[in-house]
Amino acid sequence: MATATLTIDLDAIAANWRRLDRLTGPDVQTAAVVKADAYGLGITRVARALAHAGARRFFVAYAEEGAAVRQALGEGPQIAVLSGHMTGDTEMIHDLDLTPMLNSLEQITRHLEALPGHAFGVQLDTGMNRLGVEMLEWQAVAPILIEAGPELLMSHLACADEPEHPLNEAQLRTFLEMTDGTGLPRSLSATGGILLGQRYHFDLTRPGVGLFGGMPFEGAQPAVTLSLPVIQTREVAAGEAVGYGCTWVAEAPALIATVAAGYADGLPRTLSNAAVLWDGDTPCPLVGRVSMDLITVDITHLPEVPRSLDILGPHQTVDALAEAGGTIGYEILTGLGPRYLRRYQEQAQ
Numbered sequence: 001m002a003t004a005t006l007t008i009d010l011d012a013i014a015a016n017w018r019r020l021d022r023l024t025g026p027d028v029q030t031a032a033v034v035k036a037d038a039y040g041l042g043i044t045r046v047a048r049a050l051a052h053a054g055a056r057r058f059f060v061a062y063a064e065e066g067a068a069v070r071q072a073l074g075e076g077p078q079i080a081v082l083s084g085h086m087t088g089d090t091e092m093i094h095d096l097d098l099t100p101m102l103n104s105l106e107q108i109t110r111h112l113e114a115l116p117g118h119a120f121g122v123q124l125d126t127g128m129n130r131l132g133v134e135m136l137e138w139q140a141v142a143p144i145l146i147e148a149g150p151e152l153l154m155s156h157l158a159c160a161d162e163p164e165h166p167l168n169e170a171q172l173r174t175f176l177e178m179t180d181g182t183g184l185p186r187s188l189s190a191t192g193g194i195l196l197g198q199r200y201h202f203d204l205t206r207p208g209v210g211l212f213g214g215m216p217f218e219g220a221q222p223a224v225t226l227s228l229p230v231i232q233t234r235e236v237a238a239g240e241a242v243g244y245g246c247t248w249v250a251e252a253p254a255l256i257a258t259v260a261a262g263y264a265d266g267l268p269r270t271l272s273n274a275a276v277l278w279d280g281d282t283p284c285p286l287v288g289r290v291s292m293d294l295i296t297v298d299i300t301h302l303p304e305v306p307r308s309l310d311i312l313g314p315h316q317t318v319d320a321l322a323e324a325g326g327t328i329g330y331e332i333l334t335g336l337g338p339r340y341l342r343r344y345q346e347q348a349q
Ligand SMILES: *Cc1c(COP(=O)(O)O)cnc(C)c1O
Pocket: 033, 035, 082, 155, 156, 189, 190, 191, 192, 206, 207, 208, 209, 210
């Protein structure tokens, strides 16, 4: 079989959630952000594992993703939708009991008119300038809105992965200014914010990437292994080139393995001539360009031809691979394509 295998360690994801939960006080609830198909790992199995670990609140980007979480978990857990209440979402929000995080006056009006009495939260813009109600608008609508009983006031930090960045403190101040005295539950931090310390924790945290083994949570357990089967090997003479554009030329006779995965599977083309794959503990350089479905690897130094080579695993985290490709762990994770066979590891419960 030429299908690559993505092994997802659900126990590691559960352990990462518990560790992040322990970084905050006993009164601080830890939610789980499972947008983008649980960062590419599969929303159904991941949401169930997190619910089993103790997560009671889940965040997704779009209402459709919320529907998948509701289907996986059934009634009970709260599912918050970060894009808020968009036209066309009303029925789904109502029928599946989703909680939109309203981002604008338009959304606030839409929600209160379409679904009076239905749960909602409000996302405030404290300086990221991406999503959320801004200060002046908030000052205008806060008195009415607070009356309507939002379940959560939340905001998002733009530079939480840089602890020294002055915007963190500035956003914290703005968030306090906008929410002090409301008496409502508050949330400011994703993974990076949790690590900034207690002043950033408020009532609820929203970790995503840290659950899946990604930076900036250095204490995270890696959660994925990606093994690519070797389809073919060939001997290449000194002076011969490998792959599109002849970007790699053998300096000496070499044995090249062609493995099954490429940029169509989320392995960026910027990994060309820049990444390493692993045969157990032995690194093997990726040579030539990453093509759509295939990668070529120099295995001259291996004692025998392996059945597969690992590109993610204990020796290479998503962040290490991301660095080789000039991107971030989030992009590697969420890019992991639909063609992989997803295999879930979980201790019997
Ligand atoms: C994606 C996202 C999160 C999770 O962020 P991580 O950095 O992955 O922990 C939390 N809150 C909001 C608003 C988000 O968009």
